Amino acid sequence: MQHEDLAICGLRVRSDLALPELLPWTADARGVDLVIELGDVPDRVSGAAETHPLIQVSADGTCRFAMPEVAAFLVSPDGRAVTVAPSPGATEADIRVFLLGTVFAIVCQRRGLLTLHACCVRAGSKAVAFAGDSGVGKSTLAARLRARGHALLTDDVTVVDMEAPGGPLVLPTFPRLKLWRDALESLGHTVDGAGAIRPGLDKYQLPLDDGFCNTPLPLAALVRLDGNRKAPEGLRLLDAVQGLGELGKVLYRPRLMLRLGTQARQMAQFLRLLSFVGGLRTLRRPETMAGWSEVEALLPVLAD
Amino acid sequence: MGGFYWIASYPKSGNTWMRLLLASLIDGGAPLDFSRPVGFAPSAASPSDMDLFLDVESSELTPVEQTELRHDLALAVAAATAEPQYRKVHDRWGHSPSGRPLFPPAATLGSIYLVRDPRDVAVSWAHHSGTTLDEAIDFLGRPGAVVAAAGKWRDQFEQRVDSWSAHVASWLAAEPVPLVVAYEALSADPLRVLAQVAIHCGLSASADTLAGAVEATRFARLQQQERIDGFELGQKAGRRFFRRGIAGGWRDTLSHAQANRIVRDHGAMMERLAYDTGV
Numbered sequence: 001m002q003h004e005d006l007a008i009c010g011l012r013v014r015s016d017l018a019l020p021e022l023l024p025w026t027a028d029a030r031g032v033d034l035v036i037e038l039g040d041v042p043d044r045v046s047g048a049a050e051t052h053p054l055i056q057v058s059a060d061g062t063c064r065f066a067m068p069e070v071a072a073f074l075v076s077p078d079g080r081a082v083t084v085a086p087s088p089g090a091t092e093a094d095i096r097v098f099l100l101g102t103v104f105a106i107v108c109q110r111r112g113l114l115t116l117h118a119c120c121v122r123a124g125s126k127a128v129a130f131a132g133d134s135g136v137g138k139s140t141l142a143a144r145l146r147a148r149g150h151a152l153l154t155d156d157v158t159v160v161d162m163e164a165p166g167g168p169l170v171l172p173t174f175p176r177l178k179l180w181r182d183a184l185e186s187l188g189h190t191v192d193g194a195g196a197i198r199p200g201l202d203k204y205q206l207p208l209d210d211g212f213c214n215t216p217l218p219l220a221a222l223v224r225l226d227g228n229r230k231a232p233e234g235l236r237l238l239d240a241v242q243g244l245g246e247l248g249k250v251l252y253r254p255r256l257m258l259r260l261g262t263q264a265r266q267m268a269q270f271l272r273l274l275s276f277v278g279g280l281r282t283l284r285r286p287e288t289m290a291g292w293s294e295v296e297a298l299l300p301v302l303a304d
Numbered sequence: 305m306g307g308f309y310w311i312a313s314y315p316k317s318g319n320t321w322m323r324l325l326l327a328s329l330i331d332g333g334a335p336l337d338f339s340r341p342v343g344f345a346p347s348a349a350s351p352s353d354m355d356l357f358l359d360v361e362s363s364e365l366t367p368v369e370q371t372e373l374r375h376d377l378a379l380a381v382a383a384a385t386a387e388p389q390y391r392k393v394h395d396r397w398g399h400s401p402s403g404r405p406l407f408p409p410a411a412t413l414g415s416i417y418l419v420r421d422p423r424d425v426a427v428s429w430a431h432h433s434g435t436t437l438d439e440a441i442d443f444l445g446r447p448g449a450v451v452a453a454a455g456k457w458r459d460q461f462e463q464r465v466d467s468w469s470a471h472v473a474s475w476l477a478a479e480p481v482p483l484v485v486a487y488e489a490l491s492a493d494p495l496r497v498l499a500q501v502a503i504h505c506g507l508s509a510s511a512d513t514l515a516g517a518v519e520a521t522r523f524a525r526l527q528q529q530e531r532i533d534g535f536e537l538g539q540k541a542g543r544r545f546f547r548r549g550i551a552g553g554w555r556d557t558l559s560h561a562q563a564n565r566i567v568r569d570h571g572a573m574m575e576r577l578a579y580d581t582g583v
Contacts, residue, residue: 051383053376054358067360068372097364134355134363135458156361180458200366230340230533253359255384 005032008104009113009159009171010216017084017092021100021174021205023214034080034107036099041072041085055259063106063260071095073103079110093198100174101157105253108159109262113171114269115252118158118222120170122151122213123303126220127170129158130283130295131250136227137285140183143206144292147187150299151213152177157252160219162269167276168219175212176205221302222273223281224250231284235298243280244271250280306385307411308378309505310482311345312393313418314471315451316428318487319392320537320545322418324521325498326390329509333516336526338533348374348391348407349452349461357381362461367454368401370461375404382411388506394451396466397478407478414504415482417475421579422468422570423554423563424487431547434540437562444468445569457538469573486577488551494518523549 005025006013012025015036045064048056056064061077070090074083082103086095108115118131119142130138142152153172161169181191181202194204223235224246238246247270248254257263274280281302286292311326313319324336327344336342346353354362354373357380362370381389399405407415422444430440443449447467452460465471475482483504490497495518502509509517519525526546529535535545554563567574567581574581 052358053373053380054360065359067369069369098360101361101364102359133352134361135351197364198366201364203364228341229536248356253355255356256359259359 008034008173009108010161011111017095017099019096019100021096021176023174034082036082036084039083039085041066041074041083043072045074052259055256057259057261061110061260063110065098065103065106067098070098073099075103075106075110077110079107082107091199093195097198102253102256105157105256106260109256109260109266112163112265114160114162114168114266114273116158116160116222116250117156117252117254118250119155120153120158120219121145121299122153122217123220123299125217126303127153127213127217128221128223128299128302129154129170129219130223130225131158132225132227132285133249136225137287138225139177139179141225141286141292141295143177143179143183143187144286145296145299146177146208146211148292148296150296151211152208153213153217160269160273161216162272164216164218166218168273169216170219171216172212172214175208175214177208178203179206180204219273219277220304221281222250222277223283223302225285226282227285229284231282233284236282237278238280238282240274240279243274246280246282305383306387306389307382307413308348308389308391308407309413310348310391310393310407310415311418312395312397312415312475312482314420314425314465314468315394316425316432317420318418318485318490319394321490321521321526321549322416322485322501323390323392324526325494325517326501326505326507328517328520329498329502329507329513333509333513333520335520336529338529338535345390345392347460348378348393349395349463350459351461353377353381357384363458367462371406372400372402372404374406374461375400375408378406378408378411388413390505394465395463396471396474398464398474405479409479412480413506414480415475415478416501416504417478417482417484418487418490419472419484419577420487421551421554422574423558423566424551425468426562426566427554427557428547431543432539432545434543437558441562441565441569444566467569469570472573472577491549491551494521 006022007025008022011033013034014032016038045056045058045062047059063075066072069087072085105115118129119138120127120129146152153170155177159171184204191204194206197203257266286295323345351362354377426440426444430437445467449465451463454462498514530546537545539545571581
């Protein structure tokens with residue numbers, strides 16, 4: 001099965017699996033960066049050092065991730081190839097949730113890219129990232145900003161190229177937002193028009209269409225959304241030590257680097273990123289029209 | 305290699321009170337601060353642990369996958385942490401769909417099981433969940449009952465509590481055997497009960513520390529702090545969390561018929577726990 005090549009985070013992807021979330025590859029005629037193939041994945045990779053119920057990493061860096069009854073995935077040490085072995089009965093939607101989540105994060109780390117648990121919005125010629133744990137309201141904020149005319153680069157995972165000449169560069173993922181039913185409906189959409197991300201799950205995909213910014217942009221600011229309703233109001237800048245303490249809430253799958261042995265590079269990249277963006281900021285999560293307006297008003301300030 | 309102390313109970317049976325006692329105890333008997341969320345002993349059904357330790361987006365797992373992976377999560381957290389971990393539990397003791405223990409004995413340092421007269425539980429549950437007393441009594445008697453039904457709350461997985469009787473039976477037969485704490489005993493003599501709990505959890509505490517923790521969690525004091533700073537823990541919007549905090553309050557709230565229905569549903573287990581089943 002041969003599909004046209006696709007784009008994610010500036011990578012040219014050739015995939016046996018259909019990935020309708022991704023845009024087609026339209027840039028230069030360079031070689032393929034990432035190959036996703038259907039194939040056999042061994043139950044054990046040789047010399048796996050750590051015991052983890054879902055992840056095994058072999059001595060040469062090959063990484064196996066498996067979700068029982070969905071699929072097993074094998075990521076090559078250079079992050080250029082992923083083999084997928086679907087389980088009987090799994091749907092392609094089931095498989096894509098993990099392929100574009102944990103497995104893609106493994107690919108990025110193997111390729112030296114920094115992965116933040118953040119959505120990212122365009123502010124002028126720059127990007128502003130809003131980070132935080134699942135459920136804190138990143139996608140809802142992204143959807144609200146998009147509805148107010150601000151283009152989005154990423155939804156849940158923000159991939160940053162730390163080697164770009166001008167400093168940290170946000171690489172756009174794909175033009176979809178994932179939203180729970182209540183968030184979708186409060187935005188005036190219906191679940192009928194959006195596909196559930198997995199059969200039986202009450203979380204849906206909202207196409208971004210022209211609300212997607214497909215151009216990599218320099219990261220200007222990193223703001224952690226604080227879900228604590230008792231947190232002080234307003235934007236606050238954390239000092240370097242506090243900023244480092246938030247690492248686990250800002251990186252995507254923060255313990256993955258321990259499995260992959262990439263923690264030294266990821267930590268160094270995170271420190272450099274904080275230095276580039278002038279430190280980590282926090283903001284109590286906006287939950288009202290006034291709150292979203294406040295964030296919108298902050299965008300030019302943050303991008304400055 | 306660390307492990308867990310599970311602070312387990314059917315809902316509205318003194319779980320939060322026990323966690324606040326322990327939070328203060330571990331803090332040297334200091335007063336509690338409700339101006340920030342109480343971080344001690346988060347829910348064992350919280351997605352954040354699973355996201356962090358199993359490297360997945362747990363909100364994108366099916367309820368069956370979530371339950372299944374809770375067994376793996378407990379082992380992974382125990383392996384990755386050195387300090388004892390305290391978690392709040394409302395699930396019945398039991399197994400994942402594939403038959404693996406939800407609270408693996410190998411990852412368990414100990415369990416505290418709080419139990420309360422189901423007639424008081426019913427009154428408290430009705431207030432907390434915003435249902436009628438009769439609906440609350442139905443809930444206590446319902447085999448297979450769940451809280452945080454799939455997708456209802458983003459901050460907790462679905463938890464199978466089962467009926468009140470089945471919940472108690474499951475924890476009385478848990479492995480390892482928990483320290484059973486009756487709400488009524490805790491209410492009557494918190495100092496003595498807390499001292500037992502501390503020993504069970506391997507915590508050394510001076511008499512002053514124990515007294516400080518008891519003082520910090522006197523019910524009137526918790527109510528006062530809730531009035532000032534609020535205390536949100538899943539109760540229906542606008543309702544107090546710390547409602548009354550007394551044992552036997554059902555006597556002026558339940559009708560004879562309602563009390564009799566609870567005794568009919570749960571009499572055998574009530575007698576096993578030495579609750580007076582007379583009305």
